[in-house]
Amino acid sequence: MPSAQSSKDNLLERVFAYRAFDLRDRFPQPLETFRQALECLQSDDAYLPDMSGEIVAYLRDGRALHIPEHFFIRHSGNSSAVISPKENDQVCEAVYAWLLDKLSQDSNDSLDASTVRPARLNILLDQCDPNAPEPDDIQAWQQMRDVGREIIDSPSREDIWEEAVQLMGEAKARRWMKAAHSQLDGKTPNLSIEEDLARVYELVSQMRTGTR
Structure with a gap:
């Protein structure tokens, strides 16, 4: 037994x-x-x-x-x-x-x-295999340089965080980043950032302008 x-x-x-x-x-x-x-x-x-x-x-x-x-x-x-x-x-x-x-x-x-x-x-x-090479597409992504307006216009994770802090304060911003949101298909901003960073930034911007 x-x-x-x-x-x-x-x-x-x-x-x-x-x-x-x-x-x-x-x-x-x-x-x-x-x-x-x-x-x-x-x-x-x-x-x-x-x-x-x-x-x-x-x-x-x-x-x-x-x-x-x-x-x-x-x-x-x-x-x-x-x-x-x-x-x-x-x-x-x-x-x-x-x-x-x-x-x-x-x-x-x-x-x-x-x-x-x-x-x-x-x-x-x-x-999980420490000896496994990184996939070709990941290596290509890591070596890719920003071009054109992407350098200027693409928001960063820090942009989203700073915008949220300005709107809500640090404590509420932290909770908001980890709370599921209907406009993000029920996912948290923290998780959605990986898939669609611009969408999360747009959501924060809408909160500022009151257009949610």
Whole structure:
């Protein structure tokens, strides 16, 4: 008869990778553990992780689970901060307990992994092999230079964030970036930025002009 520990291990094996997201997507690599993803957000490389930080667990069946931010971001009034490394052991234990609960119940909280940044799941799968070369189209995209009016007119993630902060203040802007929106097909601005950055910027602009 399998032990309780082996049953837990089998459930957690359904997670094949984790990813950490900050405002500038500085951590594109898939990670083996939640702790590694957390340490990315705690690193000096992270950009505004307290405002836009997310950690996603990707499942082998093509789904994904967003780890609730309350595990790794602390809020106090209008301020927020990523937890300190000295809390990592406790937080990792709590997150794995949460994952076990979700996986054992076959939770409806999971999403189609192809709708979570990055949009193409096959890229993530390829990157799980550290020796796998990047796809040709990704290499071409990375080497592409901006041309013409794209340099002037294309909004950036920072443009969207700054516009939202001016309209709502930092605390409300952070919540807005992580809340599902009907005009974004039920997705959050954080997720929609990857697929259609201009559409998210347009939505923020409409809020400013009151034309929503």
